[in-house]
Amino acid sequence: MDVDPQTTTKEQAEEKKGIMVILVGAPGSGKSTFCQDVMKISSRPWVRVCQDTIGNGKAGTKVQCLANAATALKEGKDVFIDRCNLEREQRADFLKLGCSLGNVHAVVLDLPAKLCISRCAKRTGHEGNLQGGKAAMVVNRMLQKKELPKLTEGFSRITYCQNENEVQAAVNTYGSLSLLDSLPSGVFGQKNSESKVQLGIMKFLKKVDGPCSAANISQVSVGNKLHNENNIALHGPESGVASSGNAGAEVKDFEHAPSGNVVNEVTDCEHTLSGNSGNEVKDCDNVGEKVKDSEDIVMVPREDTCFSDDVPTLAFPSISTADFKFSIEKASDIIVDQVQLFLQKYHNVRLVLVDLSHSSKILSLVSSKASQKKIDTSKFFTFVGDITRLYSQGGLHCNVIANAANWRLKPGGGGVNAAIYSAAGEALETATKVRAGSLMPGKALVVPLPKTSPLFSTEGITHVIHVLGPNMNPMRPNCLGNDYTKGCRVLREAYSSLFEGFGSILADQNKLIHESNQEQVLETKDQSELNLMKQFSLTDQKGKRECVNEIEMSKKCKGPRKESESDNTELLNRDDDRSTKKRDESMSKAWGAWAQALYNIAMHPDKHKNDVIEILDDVVVLHDLYPKAEKHLLVVARAAGLDQLADVRPEHLHLLRSMHNVGLKWAEKFLTENESLVFRLGYHSAPSMRQLHLHVISQDFDSKHLKNKKHWHSFTSPFFLDSVDVMEELSKQGKVTLNNDERYLTKELRCHKCRSAHPNIPRLKTHISNCQSPFPAALLQNGRLVLPPNKLSASKSS
DNA sequence: GTTCTAGAAC
DNA sequence: GTTCTAGAAC
Numbered sequence: 001m002d003v004d005p006q007t008t009t010k011e012q013a014e015e016k017k018g019i020m021v022i023l024v025g026a027p028g029s030g031k032s033t034f035c036q037d038v039m040k041i042s043s044r045p046w047v048r049v050c051q052d053t054i055g056n057g058k059a060g061t062k063v064q065c066l067a068n069a070a071t072a073l074k075e076g077k078d079v080f081i082d083r084c085n086l087e088r089e090q091r092a093d094f095l096k097l098g099c100s101l102g103n104v105h106a107v108v109l110d111l112p113a114k115l116c117i118s119r120c121a122k123r124t125g126h127e128g129n130l131q132g133g134k135a136a137m138v139v140n141r142m143l144q145k146k147e148l149p150k151l152t153e154g155f156s157r158i159t160y161c162q163n164e165n166e167v168q169a170a171v172n173t174y175g176s177l178s179l180l181d182s183l184p185s186g187v188f189g190q191k192n193s194e195s196k197v198q199l200g201i202m203k204f205l206k207k208v209d210g211p212c213s214a215a216n217i218s219q220v221s222v223g224n225k226l227h228n229e230n231n232i233a234l235h236g237p238e239s240g241v242a243s244s245g246n247a248g249a250e251v252k253d254f255e256h257a258p259s260g261n262v263v264n265e266v267t268d269c270e271h272t273l274s275g276n277s278g279n280e281v282k283d284c285d286n287v288g289e290k291v292k293d294s295e296d297i298v299m300v301p302r303e304d305t306c307f308s309d310d311v312p313t314l315a316f317p318s319i320s321t322a323d324f325k326f327s328i329e330k331a332s333d334i335i336v337d338q339v340q341l342f343l344q345k346y347h348n349v350r351l352v353l354v355d356l357s358h359s360s361k362i363l364s365l366v367s368s369k370a371s372q373k374k375i376d377t378s379k380f381f382t383f384v385g386d387i388t389r390l391y392s393q394g395g396l397h398c399n400v401i402a403n404a405a406n407w408r409l410k411p412g413g414g415g416v417n418a419a420i421y422s423a424a425g426e427a428l429e430t431a432t433k434v435r436a437g438s439l440m441p442g443k444a445l446v447v448p449l450p451k452t453s454p455l456f457s458t459e460g461i462t463h464v465i466h467v468l469g470p471n472m473n474p475m476r477p478n479c480l481g482n483d484y485t486k487g488c489r490v491l492r493e494a495y496s497s498l499f500e501g502f503g504s505i506l507a508d509q510n511k512l513i514h515e516s517n518q519e520q521v522l523e524t525k526d527q528s529e530l531n532l533m534k535q536f537s538l539t540d541q542k543g544k545r546e547c548v549n550e551i552e553m554s555k556k557c558k559g560p561r562k563e564s565e566s567d568n569t570e571l572l573n574r575d576d577d578r579s580t581k582k583r584d585e586s587m588s589k590a591w592g593a594w595a596q597a598l599y600n601i602a603m604h605p606d607k608h609k610n611d612v613i614e615i616l617d618d619v620v621v622l623h624d625l626y627p628k629a630e631k632h633l634l635v636v637a638r639a640a641g642l643d644q645l646a647d648v649r650p651e652h653l654h655l656l657r658s659m660h661n662v663g664l665k666w667a668e669k670f671l672t673e674n675e676s677l678v679f680r681l682g683y684h685s686a687p688s689m690r691q692l693h694l695h696v697i698s699q700d701f702d703s704k705h706l707k708n709k710k711h712w713h714s715f716t717s718p719f720f721l722d723s724v725d726v727m728e729e730l731s732k733q734g735k736v737t738l739n740n741d742e743r744y745l746t747k748e749l750r751c752h753k754c755r756s757a758h759p760n761i762p763r764l765k766t767h768i769s770n771c772q773s774p775f776p777a778a779l780l781q782n783g784r785l786v787l788p789p790n791k792l793s794a795s796k797s798s
Numbered sequence: 799g800t801t802c803t804a805g806a807a808c
Numbered sequence: 809g810t811t812c813t814a815g816a817a818c
Contacts, residue, residue: 152808594799594818626799688799705800708813760812 018073020098021174022081022091024149025109026139028116030167034109035080041175047072050082066097073101086146088153095154105157105183106149107170113143151187151759160189185767186756313350314502315387316402317416318362319494320469320487324479327472330488332365336373338495339380346503352390352398353382360384387416388423391459398461400505402498405466407438409445420455420464427453428464437743439468442493446501465501469494591643591690597625599643599691602636614666618658621666624695626705628715631670631677633696635663642692645683645721650734653727660723663696667786670698678775679786681723684714685740694723699752699775699785701768708761710745716752719744722784752776 023031035048049069054060065081072079079098085091091106098104120135149158161167166189177183318335320326339351355363363382370380383396390396404416409432411421421428427450436445444467455461470490471479480487591599601608601622605615614621618639624632637655641647648656660681667679678699687693697715706712713719718739726736749764750757754773758764779785 592799592818597799707800710814762812 018076018102019078019105020069020073020081020094020102021079021105021107022085022094022098022149022155023083023107023109024085024091025111026084026086026113026116026142026146028119028135028139029109029111030119031082031084031109034107034167034171035082037171038080038174041171043178045077046080047077048080048082052082062093066093069094070097070101073098078102084142086142088147088149091149091153099154103156104154106155106159107174108149108158108160109167110148110160110162111164111167113139148190151757151763156185157183158187158190160187162189184751184754184756184771184773185763186751186754186758188756190757311348311350312400312502312506313352313396313398314400314402314465314499315352315354315383315390315396315398316465316467316498317354317387317404318366319402319404319467319498320471320491321362322404322415323473324469324471325473326470326487326491327484328362328365330484331491332362332369334488334491334495335362335366336369336375338492338499339370340373340375341496342499342503343375343379346506349379349502349506351380351499351502352396353380354385354387354390355382356384356386358384386419388419388455389459398459400463400465400502401455401461402444402465402467405439405445405468407440407468409433409436409439409466423459424449424453424455424464428455432464432466436741437747439466441468441470442490442497443468444494444497444501446505463505465498467494467498467501595688595690598634598636598689598693602638602691603640605638614662616658616662618655619662621662624697627697628703628706628711629698629701630674630703631667631679631696631698632703633663633666635659635666635694635696637692639692643690644687644692645685645726645736645738646740648692648726648730648736650730653730656723656727656730659692659694660727663694663723664786667696671786671788675788675790676700677788678791680715680720680779680784681786682720683723683726685719685721685738685744686742695720701752701765706761706765709749712749712761712764713745713747716750717744717747722782724782724784728782 023034025031032048032050035046035050039046039048047068049065049072051062051065052059054064054068062083065083069079069081081091081094083090085094085106095104117136117139120139149155151158159170159173161170170189173183318328318331321328321331335353342351343349353363353366357363360382363384367382370377383390383394385394385396387401390398390401401420403420406413406417411429412418428447431450432445432447435447439445444465447464447466449456449461449464451457453461455464470487472482472484472487473479474481480490601611602620605612605620612620612622613633618637620636620638622634622636624634637659639652639655642652642655663681667681670679671677679696680699681694681696683692683694695715701712701715719741721736721739730736748757749759749761751764751767751771751773753768753771753775755776756767756771758767774780775785
């Protein structure tokens, strides 16, 4: 629980004013139960203000609620505002009141709509009197207008609960809050919604390149729509094709060029699967009134050997043609072109275009165009089914699936993205997060699927490739209008990136087999990896060698790239490309005059005796001119030609150890003077100042010089590389992996201890000056943090 | 790296 | 009106 028992000063003083907790949630989300559960266990004087009962047990007015809340707060009580409060305007007056008399928190019960509706429907005699069939309509209508609360409305703390466990955790948090306790400010538990602090990223993307992806904007407005999972009211099937609900798998093949096989449509089946598990409900603007329906999709494994397990297969949805309204005609041309290009380079691989609907126009068009181009149907075909259940329901084994992602690479939204994230579980979200924070239109990101993901274990999928296409939907912000010149270019790029990503997986697997054979480490691989490697070993080695060479050639030929160009390959193959790019940059980077100060000091420390605090043979130590914390030193290498971490080679390991030891010595010295400090030693992935330097920085970040987002992220995001990790990687791998993606420096502002989000630097600084949470476990390991001896033993034992 | 400053956000 | 961010210049 994130109670701050020791909090004193400002936060505590404010807490003593009393808390107003504004509950935010649809009918049936459990607001009343939440209040009752907290009040049952709490020692604080809670008052529940419920509009449904405020008029002598009957429904009353908002004014009555405000009056009751004001009275309670003035009496020193804490107040629950038990109304839906889904819209900003609905809660504005309560916020105004709460802010004038106390602290205002929001608890958002953001549970699936279907759960809320089923609860409402079961109710008898509930205060809100929302029972039976009306429930769905009302809940859907209300959720349609949902505006998630923001700190900027005036809340000091917002807690999101998206399932019942999280609700219980919040009950415990509030329930066990004693009179003197306070809760840290910030946003907690938010996973899926946009917040004000994301604006920086939006602007960043707008700046970099035009479209800024409508996907992300549509994400922003997710609060105004229902998530895929929330849609309930389904119409019956539109088309008669699958109206029985047990139609067989439909495999839309097209003419096999050499042998002249004709269309091979399987509609009957022997192994009928029941149920509608393949259903997908599309995101819709008028939820509750006009929910788009989908057909019953039931896939049946075929009896023949058409779906060979031996061929590496990529299954992909049509990009941009659904919600982004890209012309199906134009998209089908692009798909077929790009498929053809890919298959010319890669042999013994398989591409499958997947759609849910039997009547999918894009599948028909692509089928016929591929047929006209005489593309080998064993290497490319279309398939009707749920992309997350191709094997278990359709018998089609795909190693890799593509996801029509949103720019934030977040779950939710609708369609394929929601389905894949949902089926893959949290593992995909985590694995994605460590690779990239966002995606530009036309780009793709390869994410190896952790073995813990259900998609890995049940479907045999080893990788998900996120891909983002262009938006042509004027109903979505930042659409390309009718600019199909640009739209087609971006869509081409998207497929090219996607297929190149698939190619990079093939190449990596090929390399793995090669290395495994040479080093005889096969026995260390588990069975699934072995199976995968077997599959890939069956592929056409010559073809792959050619294409690996081609990728490398094209990289070399490109030379220095613009930022926008480098993004793509970097996202596709971060490690390889990043190091190449870094080397290029390091050799050619022009350091401005202002960036030379450390270099000059390192080369001629005698001339800067007033600036340095220690001069050794290999390093000099100085106070950072603009310290970002109470204590902030730089340990600067004196070796010439060593501008930054990107220049570091195995032969520099000794120097890095020396820098670390000097830094450690100073940190320990400071700790003897002030036991409340905690230090972290590390490097910036892409420093601004020339000459390799190690930051020794206390973790209070209490400094007037810490002024902006970049300052914060450069010491608290993965952009900051811990000295211990750098040395370990250099000694084991012979290289250092940098996290020099600029996007690390623009992300939302989160506390480095409790990870709560804050809208701006001043608010963040206020929070961190009071945050009593322990450091994240990862920082407490491997000596990443330098603590005073007493705290060190405490953290080790805990 | 910082400072300055326009303009966005509040 | 003030606060805050982020781009340009150095």
